[in-house]
Amino acid sequence: MGFKRDQLIAVLMLLPSILLIALFVYGFIGNTVYVSMTDWGKDAALALDPVKNFVGLKNYADLFTGFLDGRFRQDLVNAVFYSFFLVAGSLAFGLFLAVLLDRNPKGERFFQTVFLYPLSLSFIVSGTIWRWLLAPDGGLNVLPVFIGLPKLEFQWLSSLETTLTFNWQYLPRLLVIMISLVVLVISLFILGKGSRKTGAGVGILGFLLLAIGIFGKDLLPTILFMEEIHGLNMATIGIIIAAVWQYSGYTMALFLAGLRGIPRDLVKAARLDGASEWQYYRRIAIPMLKPITLSAVIILSHISLKIFDLIFAMTGPDNVEAGHPSLLMYLTTFRANQFAKGASIAVVLFILAAIFIVPYIVSSYQGRKAAEL
Amino acid sequence: MKSICKRLFLVTLMTIGAIAFSFSTMAGGHLKGELEIFSWWAGDEGPALEALIDLYKKQHPGVKVINATVTGGSGINAKAVLKTRMLGGNPPDSFQVHAGQELIGTWVKAKRMEDLTPIFKEMGWMNKFPKDLINLIGTDEGIWSVPVNIHRSNVMWYVPANLKKWGVKAPKSWADFLSIAPKLKAKGVTPLALATNWTANHLWESVALGVLGPDKYDKLWTGELSFASSDAQKVWEMFGKILMHTNTDASSLSWQQATDMVVNGQAAFNIMGDWAAGYMSTTLKLKPGKDFGWAASPDTGGVFMFLADSFGLPKGVTNRDNAIAWLKVLGSREGGDAFNPLKGSISSRLDSDLGKYNAYLQSAAADFGKNRIVGSLAHGVTANEGFMNDFATVMGMFLKSRNAKQGSMAAQAIAIQNGIATK
DSSP states (O other): OHHHHHHHHHHHHHHHHHHHHIIIIIIHHHHHHHHHTBOTTSTTTTSSSOOOOBOTTHHHHHHHHOGGGHHHHHHHHHHHHHHHHHHHHHHHHHHHHHHHHHTOOTTHHHHHHHHHGGGGSOHHHHHHHHHHHTOTTSGGGGGGGGGTOOOOOOOGGGOOOEEEEEEGGGHHHHHHHHHHHHHHHHHHHHHHHTOHHHHHHHHHHHHHHHHHHHHOTTTSOOSSSSOOEEEEETTHHHHHHHHHHHHHHHHHHHHHHHHHHSOHHHHHHHHHTTOOHHHIIIIIIHHHTHHHHHHHHHHHHHHHTTTHHHHHHHHOTTOGGGOOHHHHHHHHHHTSOOHHHHHHHHHHHHHHHHHHHHHHHHHHHHHHHHHHO | OHHHHHHHHHHHHHHHHHHHHHHHHHHHHTOOEEEEEEEOOOGGGHHHHHHHHHHHHHHOTTEEEEEEEOOSGGGHHHHHHHHHHHHTTOOOSEEEEETTHHHIIIIITTTOBOOOHHHHHHTTOTTTSOHHHHHHHEETTEEOOEEOOBEEOOEEEEOHHHHHHHTOOOOSSHHHHHHHHHHHHHTTOEEEEOOSHHHHHHHHHHHHHHHHHHHHHHHHHHTSSOTTSHHHHHHHHHHHHHHTTBOTTGGGSOHHHHHHHHHTTSEEEEEOOTHHHHIIIIISOOOBTTTBEEEEOTTOTTEEEEEOEEEEOBTTOTTHHHHHHHHHHHHSHHHHHHHHHHHTOBOSSTTOOGGGSOHHHHHHHHHHHHSEEEEOTTTTSSSOHHHHHHHHHHHHHHHHHOOHHHHHHHHHHHHHHTTSOOO
């Protein structure tokens, strides 16, 4: 009897938050997905009772293969580079700073605060500062002048150059090649573990995919009727620098806590065995930071999808070169009144975030289950 | 005899004035409650709005005015906030909006605005505003907003002393410009200063007007002339040639910085709306006509490309009477002349008191009275918000590719998508 009442109370206590989350989180996600499959955004988009016809996945097809949505595709490519460089840059710098501070230099506390401080600024503030620093005729570009060198000529945020270009038409082939490389790596991994038969099988599959990707020009469809070149826009570099500057202090704090958490006797044992500083960090400290690195990657990668305000502050709304899908979503929805297309961009972003978050949730859930057992 | 006549005339005028005044105070005296005005006029434009609000308070002391501003250049943030408020069923009593398609394409088509034709008729405004202007702020079904100010978009700015020093004259046509540009470059001067991307749209509309002429330019917006036509493609070709003579760091600069380049002698010319005159005369304390000069942008002499801020009346507002009284203040001669000298624009009325304006504004007002009037694209007169947004993207693509054919094809595609052209 008491057990049942306990359960009832538990359900009642949870009910409000379940209802609220169901409505305000999942309900709205569902609504956004629905809107993205309509054509809301024609003539009188803002009428009291706007006309919405169901069009299925048309908006998504337009985004990836439509003539007019090249901006979205460039933004998507930008987003990949933003995420990659923000995560890699913050991890590298953060680790470097953490190792420096771990060795108890003078004024350690002071430097800790200095490095962590940028995190407490909002993206808007740091974006505005960096915008001035990166102005073509001021800030960073004139620094060399003070030591007698010529002024830098890089245009930073207004650069129109692109490197690492590829043709969006051949995206399917590129994807196949990328998948084949992943498969090949997995096959090597399996071979290394000793099961030769499955390893060889997976390897053959990998080579097959690679061959299709490289030679199967006519086998795979071109998804656009015209050539469209995208790549790493040099205009994004300034924004990446600003983001790394802001977040490396944060990873530093994470790593420093990890380094400090390593049991002292382990450190001492390493020293007694004659490990050099380099060997200690390489063989002992950094491998022990793996779980922290994983959560840092998760946190940073979803922060990298929310870089909207930094870009807005640094380049304004229409610097197409440095754009990001989140910025485009805002403009498409609230400036152009194309609510359906805006919603479909939002859904693409949502899926991207899910790719980062879901494995993390699954693994931490499994970890907890394992701990309970 | 003559003097008696004059005196009599004066006395009658004064009595009429007094009666009218008491009438208006009587009429306004009973208004009570609140009035919420929604705009993006903070910062430099704040005092001008305050002047209007003061005038309103004087006429309607019983009304509490709530001045709701959302900052952000050309209303980018304010418009988003306004949309969420309107969708949420909580419209402000009156809101600022660029006159023309920016209002019509978004709010009139959605049937969310009240027709203001009765107010225009009651106040006798039909012949107080230029006819071209009333056409552009209205549709077949009505007139949708009261314009408060007029800015001119197609103006070229320069410093006369610098031009003399460099031995050039302000070009009358783009061909002239292209012929003097190399000369300026040889002297280390940027021929044309350009700023962040919206100023490229701004330059484009002046080039388009120059290349096409006002008739064909108007036809672009009615769908009679295709953006993909050879005429329209010539606009992009010319635009590309002009871009070759602009500064390379353009997209990092604000429009003020582009104006600064002209003032400092780094650049020869700048094409910008006449808020640049306000910036130069008020902020930089330069003397119009002496320290800086102006001309219609090349090939657009005799045409006045305008943009206007205006206020409309959303349906279902809580304080409708107060809002109507507000609109009446905005459209009045006193309202226009209280607001515009501070804002750096001219009154939208044909009978404003020119003595209150500076030299630049007087010349603009004179042109406004006699020139052909066309609407601006970059500032919301000629095309709806969907087209404007997509055009910014097309412009971004063009700035990189400089491909005139692609630019005009893309422009036609977005015109079709946004209901301006039909195939």
